[in-house]
Amino acid sequence: xxxxxxxxxxxxxxxxxxxxxxxxxxxxxxxxxxxxxxxxxxxxxxxxxxxxxxxxxxxxxxxxxxxxxxxxxxxxxxxxxxxxxxxxxxxxxxxxxxxxxxxxxxxxxxxxxxxxxxxxxxxxxxxxxxxxxxxxxxxxxxxxxxxxxxxxxxxxxxxxxxxxxxxxxxxxxxxxxxxxxxxxxxxxxxxxxxxxxxxxxxxxxxxxxxxxxxxxxxxxxxxxxxxxxxxxxxxxxxxxxxxxxxxxxxxxxxxxxxxxxxxxxxxxxxxxxxxxxxxxxxxxxxxxxxxxxxxxxxxxxxxxxxxxxxxxxxxxxxxxxxxxxxxxxxxxxxxxxxxxxxxxxxxxxxxxxxxxxxxxxxxxxxxxxxxxxxxxxxxxxxxxxxxxxxxxxxxxxxxxxxxxxxxxxxxxxxxxxxxxxxxxxxxxxxxxxxxxxxxxxxxxxxxxxxxxxxxxxxxxxxxxxxxxxxxxxxxxxxxxxxxxxxxxxxxxxxxxxxxx
Amino acid sequence: xxxxxxxxxxxxxxxxxxxxxxxxxxxxxxxxxxxxxxxxxxxxxxxxxxxxxxxxxxxxxxxxxxxxxxxxxxxxxxxxxxxxxxxxxxxxxxxxxxxxxxxxxxxxxxxxxxxxxxxxxxxxxxxxxxxxxxxxxxxxxxxxxxxxxxxxxxxxxxxxxxxxxxxxxxxxxxxxxxxxxxxxxxxxxxxxxxxxxxxxxxxxxxxxxxxxxxxxxxxxxxxxxxxxxxxxxxxxxxxxxxxxxxxxxxxxxxxxxxxxxxxxxxxxxxxxxxxxxxxxxxxxxxxxxxxxxxxxxxxxxxxxxxxxxxxxxxxxxxxxxxxxxxxxxxx
Amino acid sequence: xxxxxxxxxxxxxxxxxxxxxxxxxxxxxxxxxxxxxxxxxxxxxxxxxxxxxxxxxxxxxxxxxxxxxxxxxxxxxxxxxxxxxxxxxxxxxxxxxxxxxxxxxxxxxxxxxxxxxxxxxxxxxxxxxxxxxxxxxxxxxxxxxxxxxxxxxxxxxxxxxxxxxxx
Numbered sequence: 001x002x003x004x005x006x007x008x009x010x011x012x013x014x015x016x017x018x019x020x021x022x023x024x025x026x027x028x029x030x031x032x033x034x035x036x037x038x039x040x041x042x043x044x045x046x047x048x049x050x051x052x053x054x055x056x057x058x059x060x061x062x063x064x065x066x067x068x069x070x071x072x073x074x075x076x077x078x079x080x081x082x083x084x085x086x087x088x089x090x091x092x093x094x095x096x097x098x099x100x101x102x103x104x105x106x107x108x109x110x111x112x113x114x115x116x117x118x119x120x121x122x123x124x125x126x127x128x129x130x131x132x133x134x135x136x137x138x139x140x141x142x143x144x145x146x147x148x149x150x151x152x153x154x155x156x157x158x159x160x161x162x163x164x165x166x167x168x169x170x171x172x173x174x175x176x177x178x179x180x181x182x183x184x185x186x187x188x189x190x191x192x193x194x195x196x197x198x199x200x201x202x203x204x205x206x207x208x209x210x211x212x213x214x215x216x217x218x219x220x221x222x223x224x225x226x227x228x229x230x231x232x233x234x235x236x237x238x239x240x241x242x243x244x245x246x247x248x249x250x251x252x253x254x255x256x257x258x259x260x261x262x263x264x265x266x267x268x269x270x271x272x273x274x275x276x277x278x279x280x281x282x283x284x285x286x287x288x289x290x291x292x293x294x295x296x297x298x299x300x301x302x303x304x305x306x307x308x309x310x311x312x313x314x315x316x317x318x319x320x321x322x323x324x325x326x327x328x329x330x331x332x333x334x335x336x337x338x339x340x341x342x343x344x345x346x347x348x349x350x351x352x353x354x355x356x357x358x359x360x361x362x363x364x365x366x367x368x369x370x371x372x373x374x375x376x377x378x379x380x381x382x383x384x385x386x387x388x389x390x391x392x393x394x395x396x397x398x399x400x401x402x403x404x405x406x407x408x409x410x411x412x413x414x415x416x417x418x419x420x421x422x423x424x425x426x427x428x429x430x431x432x433x434x435x436x437x438x439x440x441x442x443x444x445x446x447x448x449x450x451x452x453x454x455x456x457x458x459x460x461x462x463x464x465x466x467x468x469x470x471x472x473x474x475x476x477x478x479x480x481x482x483x484x485x486x487x488x489x490x491x492x493x494x495x496x497x498x499x500x
Numbered sequence: 501x502x503x504x505x506x507x508x509x510x511x512x513x514x515x516x517x518x519x520x521x522x523x524x525x526x527x528x529x530x531x532x533x534x535x536x537x538x539x540x541x542x543x544x545x546x547x548x549x550x551x552x553x554x555x556x557x558x559x560x561x562x563x564x565x566x567x568x569x570x571x572x573x574x575x576x577x578x579x580x581x582x583x584x585x586x587x588x589x590x591x592x593x594x595x596x597x598x599x600x601x602x603x604x605x606x607x608x609x610x611x612x613x614x615x616x617x618x619x620x621x622x623x624x625x626x627x628x629x630x631x632x633x634x635x636x637x638x639x640x641x642x643x644x645x646x647x648x649x650x651x652x653x654x655x656x657x658x659x660x661x662x663x664x665x666x667x668x669x670x671x672x673x674x675x676x677x678x679x680x681x682x683x684x685x686x687x688x689x690x691x692x693x694x695x696x697x698x699x700x701x702x703x704x705x706x707x708x709x710x711x712x713x714x715x716x717x718x719x720x721x722x723x724x725x726x727x728x729x730x731x732x733x734x735x736x737x738x739x740x741x742x743x744x745x746x747x748x749x750x751x752x753x754x755x756x757x758x759x760x761x762x763x764x765x766x767x768x769x770x771x772x773x774x775x776x777x778x779x780x781x782x783x784x785x786x787x788x789x790x791x792x793x794x795x796x797x798x799x800x801x802x803x804x805x806x807x808x809x810x811x812x813x814x815x816x817x818x819x820x821x822x823x824x825x826x827x828x829x830x831x
Numbered sequence: 832x833x834x835x836x837x838x839x840x841x842x843x844x845x846x847x848x849x850x851x852x853x854x855x856x857x858x859x860x861x862x863x864x865x866x867x868x869x870x871x872x873x874x875x876x877x878x879x880x881x882x883x884x885x886x887x888x889x890x891x892x893x894x895x896x897x898x899x900x901x902x903x904x905x906x907x908x909x910x911x912x913x914x915x916x917x918x919x920x921x922x923x924x925x926x927x928x929x930x931x932x933x934x935x936x937x938x939x940x941x942x943x944x945x946x947x948x949x950x951x952x953x954x955x956x957x958x959x960x961x962x963x964x965x966x967x968x969x970x971x972x973x974x975x976x977x978x979x980x981x982x983x984x985x986x987x988x989x990x991x992x993x994x995x996x997x998x
Contacts, residue, residue, distance in 0.1 A: 169907060322699050340795075
């Protein structure tokens with residue numbers, strides 16, 4: 001084991017590996033920060049460039065890009081409330097309020113360090129547990145996936161601001177959007193109006209762009225050029241964010257563990273990881289009322305979770321050849337190009353690949369953190385760009401980003417429609433997070449529900465035969481009920497107060 | 501070796517430092533095909549998928565041969581509709597080509613019926629054929645296609661088969677052809693990717709999985725999966741102990757294969773088509789391509805325009821019969 | 832932007848800002864959602880029945896979603912109606928600069944229409960300028976510099992670095 005890890009580090013004697021690492025981290029950072037270019041599109045766009053390269057060099061660059069992009073998504077979420085990835089939605093919940101209070105550099109500092117710690121620790125978990133945990137994740141069948149999706153949905157119901165009924169409506173909209181396209185089981189087109197463009201369903205990236213970034217542009221236009229709060233840099237130089245993170249170590253450690261475990265389950269991924277750890281942190285926080293209004297704990301838990309989910313998603317890829325996320329699925333393509341087929345034999349046949357990945361994740365952390373911390377000064381300036389210019393820049397990048405995601409106008413129109421819908425929903429005080437999360441989870445929920453019924457020949461008791469499923473269903477039920485109980489309690493309190 | 505490292509560093513350095521596209525070295529070998537400009541391959545998948553890897557590998561050896569860069573245009577969406585519309589609208593000058601799989605044909609018969617038809621295109625060359633196989637977890641009671649059929653017969657169809665795509669997809673049709681041959685029924689469970697199918701078989705969530713060899717190969721070698729039978733004329737070189745369906749007594753049409761072929765807009769000059777086909781088949785002989793193709797388990801095909809068009813006709817007839825039988829055709 | 836406040840003596844109307852009680856917006860919004868989901872439910876009901884009795888079919892899950900969302904929407908609407916009947920204190924929502932927001936929406940649609948026709952970079956620059964004007968920017972140096980920088984950035988990142996083929 002140790003000699004293999006040393007083998008991984010020995011690859012770093014080659015300056016090419018370093019070049020790939022730094023280049024990948026820089027590109028990923030940029031890709032994540034630009035709304036519309038997520039990690040999976042970023043890796044896909046860079047694959048052509050890895051052709052002439054050695055497989056180890058290219059995989060190091062791509063993994064560095066993946067990790068850095070997962071962090072970069074937080075930047076646009078914090079600064080302009082337009083999370084670059086679905087996994088950064090929870091980061092924006094607290095990050096953007098912090099920016100509005102003039103504390104953007106604080107939020108960014110915490111998010112980069114939480115991300116760095118998340119990757120660093122989860123890589124250690126990855127080395128120790130990749131094989132056994134991946135084998136365990138195979139036990140996730142249709143019923144488990146259905147229950148997991150339900151847990152995810154129940155958490156958003158509990159987290160979203162304002163009236164739970166409005167949250168339910170928003171969730172319904174997200175679920176309905178997820179059903180558009182060809183039905184996975186029967187192949188029947190649903191809600192497509194006969195247009196082939198809708199067959200593959202609504203693409204997530206343009207929906208995310210529209211709901212968040214474009215609706216934010218419209219809000220900025222509402223606000224006009226009037227002054228906004230100037231963002232001040234954190235005093236105390238480079239050491240300041242470290243002191244802040246020192247206070248958050250429990251939150252970060254817990255979120256890293258959650259993020260890694262959720263990341264290992266194929267198909268669950270970084271967004272569910274960040275939502276779950278955000279919810280858990282809120283539950284354990286001494287000041288839960290600050291969540292959603294600018295709690296650094298919220299930023300820290302979401303970011304450490306979505307980055308440790310990167311290591312998590314790599315576990316089934318390296319141990320079994322089964323991708324844990326959309327981005328790792330693209331990484332398989334990158335390895336295929338070099339004639340390497342990831343599978344159960346990867347560790348014995350090409351040990352240099354997994355162990356160099358481990359080493360590069362570790363070595364990549366300081367590189368990524370350094371880039372991130374140096375970037376804070378720059379980004380804090382972005383937060384101070386006059387509102388009209390920001391609106392124009394965000395709108396322009398949204399258009400090009402949406403177009404680039406499929407090389408066609410279809411995602412651009414999807415983004416536009418979602419932008420206007422997002423603006424209207426925000427004006428009526430409907431929460432947006434349930435829309436996007438329900439869309440992410442809706443297909444997973446429906447497909448696995450039906451798959452479970454089909455494999456069990458229509459026997460509904462299948463959902464109660466696996467202990468894992470039952471546990472998850474109970475968690476989901478509790479999470480759905482708790483906010484309801486809280487509402488009843490506050491109602492009865494209000495009634496009592498009215499009586500006295 | 502030394503030269504190789506040097507070349508690598510130069511290429512990488514160029515890509516890294518200046519974000520430059522690696523320009524193809526243009527010293528043309530003799531081929532009949534002399535395109536006047538860059539050749540664009542329109543794909544129906546995103547970068548990084550199987551079809552994408554195929555074209556990018558092919559492009560490496562094709563570029564120096566034709567002395568022109570090959571541009572890859574990923575046009576996902578609409579189950580191939582976006583890509584087919586792009587190719588159909590292009591001029592038939594050989595500068596815009598598309599890559600197709602069997603999904604294109606089943607699509608033309610179902611969801612895209614009336615939107616696209618085989619006559620809208622010129623079917624230029626068949627490059628890869630990829631037989632499908634049924635497999636089970638290594639400790640499963642099922643050891644052969646016969647076991648599978650007998651279990652289904654004994655349990656009134658209560659055997660779960662996990663495969664790629666909904667009812668009416670390429671792999672589902674193969675299962676239905678087996679049903680037609682044996683008179684038993686199976687229970688189709690649709691998945692959206694081959695790794696998902698393998699994971700479901702390994703985890704015991706379905707009894708049998710369907711896949712092409714490539715993505716499943718390493719699981720066979722690791723002793724995690726076992727093959728029940730391959731739908732082909734001959735056994736696979738890499739898994740010689742797995743019998744074909746026919747050897748086990750199931751006479752199902754073996755031309756029902758996954759394919760990757762090259763097509764273009766209709767009305768393309770037949771002589772040009774032949775030149776393109778020759779160039780592609782020649783490029784497939786390159787060492788890098790051969791290494792990739794063997795690693796991914798696909799078989800090479802040398803069908804030119806005439807053979808490929810006939811092959812497409814046969815495939816369409818077969819697919820139509822099967823979809824008709826399954827009640828999936830609109831009329 | 833808004834605050835809990837008692838029933839104001841009279842509503843203020845001017846071109847720059849429209850204030851409406853949140854519950855009125857909610858009722859309008861709910862009517863729209865009910866309309867959309869009614870249509871969605873009809874489409875879901877017309878989906879073909881499942882091939883076998885084990886599956887709930889293509890329409891099963893959408894039907895469930897439609898009904899649940901309709902119920903939730905009706906509840907939201909009823910709450911809003913009850914609140915206004917009881918004359919409870921309400922929240923005001925400010926729709927600021929409504930003309931400009933509408934203009935921006937129109938501009939976005941036109942931008943999408945022109946995107947493939949006159950080219951991505953040209954449209955982006957032009958509409959960046961327009962968006963800034965709509966947003967109220969009047970300083971000439973800003974109006975020129977920002978679109979130019981934006982187009983340069985997009986060209987560098989998307990076209991040069993990633994090789995995206997923009998129209």
